Amino acid sequence: MTRPALDYPEVPVGAILAGAARRFGDRTAFRHHDDELTFSRLWTQACRFANGLVGRGVRPGDRVALVMPNCLAFPVAYYGLLLAGATFVPVNPLMPEPAVRAQIEDAEAKVVLKAADVATVGQGQPDTPPDVEIDIHHHLAHLAYTGGTTGLSKGVRLPHRNVVVNTLQFACWQTGGVPALDDEGGLVLNQVNDPGEYRARVGAGVAINLTPWFHAMGTIAGLNVTILAGTSVVLHDRFDPVAYLADAEKRQVTYVGGAPALFAGLLACPAIHTTDLSSVTGIGSGAAPMPMEMTRALQRLMPKAVIVEGYGLTEVTMGAASSPVAVSATRKVGTVGLPVFDTEIKVVPVEGGEEPLPAGERGEVCIRGPQVMLGYHNRPADTADVLVDGWLHTGDIGVLDADGYLSIVDRKKDMLIYKGYNVYPRELEELLVAHPGVVMAAVVGRKSVEVGELPVAFVVPARPDVTAEQLMADINAKVVPYKRLREVILTDQIPVSAAGKILKRELRQLLLESS
Structure with a gap:
């Protein structure tokens, strides 16, 4: 199935910020703790940073690695290096140092920067963009690395055209807008829809974000789409559900996005039942499948919110499918929507x-x-x-x-084979998460010479009185014999990546070590 076409202007990624800065000016783009960055100030600082890189010998096509968490320096460096024609290499700063070095070496990065370096690079530079030639179809905007949840992380080659296209695909999908260029060639969104159908309004939304910008969902949805749509973003750099909910109420947040692990943590926090979340009109989930019971629980708590689930991977820049966003559209719980x-x-x-x-x-x-x-x-x-x-x-x-x-x-790679039958872990995980005694669950296979693989569940219990035996009995009563769990392991936490994906390779390793 193919969706209707958009007209994508032939511009580099820097045009996203250029258009937004002229259009939204002194509106807050990002707020982090007690500091904030307006759209116009972000543009000025990004231009200075770009000129600083050019002055240091960075040329179009050179790779610049950013090893930093979400902070106000990040978008300055990101848009600045792209305005200089360089290629963005996102690096998770929480990775072990050998892994960081290996990724930087694989990317052949010319420059490696941390947050503290950003102000120094742009010091005393012009606040207009440098004059560089960017081939939007061949010059890479991103050399983004796969999450490595199932194996070795690989660098994904994404030119400027990809990043602009995928940003527009999701920005227009969410707002009902269409792409356009301003008088100076900056990219903008013209909102041409019924405001009763599309609750996300260009230049009016407030989002709260924990998704890391070094991950595809963070870079495209959490950074570029929000800039293009003129959304003010409240940044959180670590997950404290009480603080997160308090900020959502204080800032009158209209949109909450993230991976299912984030929503699992929020739903497990008692404060969610006393927090005023009536301002929330949109919820978006990605990076991993959202259990259907989680969708229903969020809808009960935020009845005005349109809840959408998206699907993609780094190899498609970020996304390829999403639930429809229009209020009257059909959203099917358990699906990731349409292309x-x-x-x-x-x-x-x-x-x-x-x-x-x-x-x-x-x-x-x-x-x-x-x-x-x-x-x-x-x-x-x-x-x-x-x-x-x-x-x-x-x-x-x-x-x-x-x-x-x-x-x-x-x-x-997660599918299990038991006596020749295909067993899909997600089916068991859906049943587990819907159980009142479960906060979070993941199912992996334990190797067996006799039958192939035995389904084993790692479970974070909701209460101290939850037992593995009763859980296994409750779930197995709902499935055919070959799909039954053979073991339930109760645990305080399930390992997830920075983007919120469950690290099943670590769970398999735990099973291997215990065999």
Whole structure:
């Protein structure tokens, strides 16, 4: 299924900030603790930073690694390096030092910067952008690394065109707007929809953000889309659910976005039942599938909110599908919605082949669209494995229904084989999360010579009196014999990545060590 087309202006990523700075001026772009950054001040500082990089010998195509958490220095450095024609290499500062070094070396970064370096680079520089030539189709805007939740992290090559396109796909999807250019070539959104249908209003929203900007969802949705839409963002650099909820009430937040792990933490916090969240009109989830019971719980607490789930991966810049946002549109709980503009999605047999399966059949999700990567950095064999005639093979198992709505069943690598039967961990995880005694759950396989893999659940219990035996009995009563859990392990926490994805490789390692 292919969505309607958009007209994407031929501009580099810096045009996103240029248009927003002229349009929104002194409106707060980002607030972090007691400091804030307006749109116009962000533009000025980014231009100075860009000139500082050029003065240090950075040329178009050079890689600049940013090793920093979400802070006010981050967008200055991000837009500044792009205005200089350099390539953004996001690095998770919480990774072990050897992993940081390995990623920087793999990216062949010319410059490595931390937050404290940003002010120094831009000191005393002109506040207009440098005159550099950027080929939007070939110069990389991002060399972004995959999360590595299932294996070795790989660099994904994303030119300026990809970043602008994917930003517009989601900004227009969320606001009902259309792209345009201002008189000086800056990118803007013209909102041409019924305000009763699209609650996100350009230049009026307030979002709260914990999603790291070094992750694809953070860079595109949490940074570029918010800038283009003129949204004021309240930044949090660590998850304190009480403080998070207090800020949402104090700042009259209209939009809350993040991974399911964030929402699980909020729902487990007693303060959510006494916090005034009546200002929230939009909730967005991504990075991992949201359990259906979680969606229902959030809807009960914030009845005015339109709750949408999106789907994507670094290889498609960020996203490829999303629940419809218009108030009267059909949103199917448990699905990640429809393909966004100019995007095709098909489901093919897991064992191989390119022919689409009929609606309702499970298979590997494949994506084709203008946001699909050029390929992996210095990995031609890996690129050839996943890109076939323009189609990206995602490694995710999904189902398209008759209306074109996509459901993600599981990761191809997470699927278990028990006595020849396919067992999908997400199906068991949905049942576990819906259980009143469970806060969070993840299911992985324990290797077995006799049967292949045994489903094992790691569970964060909601109460001290929850027992593994009773949980396993409750869940197994709802599934056919070959899908039954063979073990439940109660734990205080389940490991997640900085982006909120459950790190199943760590859980598998725990099982291996305990065998």
